[in-house]
Amino acid sequence: MNASVSTRETSVKVWSPYIRLFHWSLVLCVAVAWLSSGEIMKVHELAGYCAGGLIASRLIAGLAGSKYARFRQFVRSPGAVTKYLADVMRNRERRYLGHNPAGGAMVLALLFCVAAIALTGWMQTTDAWWGVEWLEDVHEILGNSLLVLVGLHVGGVVLAGLRHHENLVRAMVNGRKRAPSADDVT
Template sequence: MERTVKVWDPLVRLFHWSLVVSFAVAWLTADEWDVLHEWAGYAAAALIGFRLLWGLAGPRYARFRQFIRPPHAALDYIRASIRGDEPRYVGHNPAGAMMIVGLIVAMAGTALTGWMYTLDAFWGVEWVEETHELLANLMLIMVGVHVAGVILASLRHKENLVRAMINGRKRAPKTSDMA
């Protein structure tokens, strides 16, 4: 049996899957069930708020300072992936980290513009509705890219990253792996 290490704490995993559910519910109810759509948006906003705090105060692999790197690091990682020689990371790789930041920003913007649209001051304001829809559609594309990246990394590094986001464990690092 291969040795594993604990990487994703229970709150990161709960956040991740709860955000998946809240986004899916919000997306599927966008034009049909306004109340459920709004509550899914409020849930997403609360989850983002939690994740921002947990990114500052959570355990090692939850902390932003552990995985957020400069943009050039993500581009270098993507180039290495295209060549097929990207290193394995125990936590998030630089491209995954960039995606996390992008998803958090897009989800926060989607939730904010959705909430704004419920206010009398912004009801019927076209740019608010259009921005909300644009961000939601962008999120859908980003989620697709995220899932593709997870599949690619899982295959390349022979490690089931979906399972790791369920049980919190990944293969123990080798000397060639990045922390």
């Protein structure tokens, strides 16, 4: 038996091609927008519009997408998120095939933050909001907040990967994760 057959038998498809394309496209849009901020405004605006469009498409996928893309699969109550984080602190959290409760909360926070950045950025291009200083400040604060969220997201991915012996970045590239065991949440 060759290695690719063995890998396929011990892994399952979790992230659809759409989710993977969305994820890495959003990473690119955010990076371009951040790097072009205040320097190349047309590029910055275009990256923002693309990010906004991606968020709109992700909202549709959250309602009608594949199993692990749907909001009902990973949106948990604040109590469930708190319990999961307490389990993390005690080093006894369960492995989730899709997003764990903290990961689901992070997805929502990232989607909201990028949507708010795109909205406040677009508003600044309109006659009604052009040059409104507080709106520029909100846009900048949201951009900086997004960096904090991205840092927390990457930290959570690293922690979960180490705890569960899983390469989550590779899973977001090829869509596959280790097949679930009896203790895992699917």
